[in-house]
Amino acid sequence: MRDEGRSPKEALAEHLKMSVLTLRLRPGEDLDEAQLSQAFGLSRTPLREVFRQLAGEGYLDLRTHRGARVSEMSHTTLRDFFLVAPMVYGAVLRLAAANATSDQIDQLKAAQEVFRQALRTGSAEERTLANTRFHEVTGEMAGNVYLSPSFNRLLIDHARIGMTFYRPQTVQMTENLSQASHQHDAIIAAIEAGDEAAAAQLADDHWTLSRDQIELFVMPEGLDFPLGQVPGKTSA
Amino acid sequence: MRDEGRSPKEALAEHLKMSVLTLRLRPGEDLDEAQLSQAFGLSRTPLREVFRQLAGEGYLDLRTHRGARVSEMSHTTLRDFFLVAPMVYGAVLRLAAANATSDQIDQLKAAQEVFRQALRTGSAEERTLANTRFHEVTGEMAGNVYLSPSFNRLLIDHARIGMTFYRPQTVQMTENLSQASHQHDAIIAAIEAGDEAAAAQLADDHWTLSRDQIELFVMPEGLDFPLGQVPGKTSA
């Protein structure tokens, strides 16, 4: 895991974030201070500081005298998500096109390379983390302190929704993922060209695709079996 | 100060927030753990947890081994502010009109009453805090977890900008403030009617007025003295 250069605190924070994004820690799950402090060789004092920080970033919820748990995902938060995401994603990509440095563009290309690789050979977790990383970089490019807190919160739940819904189970879903990758390439091009309008349009396209993917999962093709036959035991 | 029902931790957090908003703690100013822990009867452990939380909310910056300081306001953050504020304020008021509960509307009316009072007899600090409270309530009405982190960050710096710029020094500035109060009334009406379009329009108007007020301060009327006379030593 190469946690050499980082402090135990940073390693813990990174581990928790990753675990939340990949649903390895599920929404609502309780965190055990004692266990984590032993696992990371930290006393409870710095551990609790990390909890506070991650709670501020939207990963955890703290309840007094009742410990920390992974922040919930209810139907309410899902609705909130779909309401706000298009606006914020659009703003971020527009600002990214306006402000990106060449160093950041290199980082974005690297992230996209990892994502492409994950699409070919990776697990759902790897795909999700790579995709999240790609968008995180666009957030850094936008570099707006008033936008990024909301954007990063959106990314957390986009990752968690993605972990649930972006498992390619049909040809259509696989097709969507490869299209997402192409859109990433187009986003890179627009940012590199400093084309704000194109970036904003691509944000919209990318978001629409993401929505379609989720809809495909929520509303799968209806089962198509002759009456009387039992589904699940076919000759294949 | 009636801090009875609250824990010392909450009292400390509230005090620090208020001090930051009113510029009693100026941007970049260092915070003294020892002094604060003595003043609030808290040991450094819970104190530092509060620091972490407020840093996450955008009030403070933490630098490892170098203590906490009030978050800075540079020309960069000001630019970021003006770029994002119109969009987020508009979204918040639109959602507020869609989702406000009657209890929240009562809170908003109460906040407006305090603001009106502060306009008549209050200090700049009281005006700023009352105005901030008004907009905080609209944020609660919108009730969108993905929007509120950015909105609250905007409110912090809007308050700090306001503390600098909203000191009525000309007739025009006083006129602007009373107009702001009328806009608050209109905002309440739009929210109560559930009129999203009107709320969004009012957000725009309110923002424009706020900008104008700031411009009045940044670009004051040019001094008008006859050539040769020394400004600053007039017969008054």
Add this chain to the structure above:
DNA sequence: AAAATACATGTTGTATACAGATAGTTTTCG
């Protein structure tokens, strides 16, 4: 037998003591 209370256990919140780092000051040497 059911409900309520008291108790025991584990977990969270806080204080204090100590270790590590930073910054300012003094000393030393060119």
Add this chain to the structure above:
DNA sequence: CGAAAACTATCTGTATACAACATGTATTTT
């Protein structure tokens, strides 16, 4: 006299011990 190095004082970061609270269990009471 100036610059660099060493030292010292102060502040930050962490560990541990203790107190307060919550929860689950057993006992008592009706």
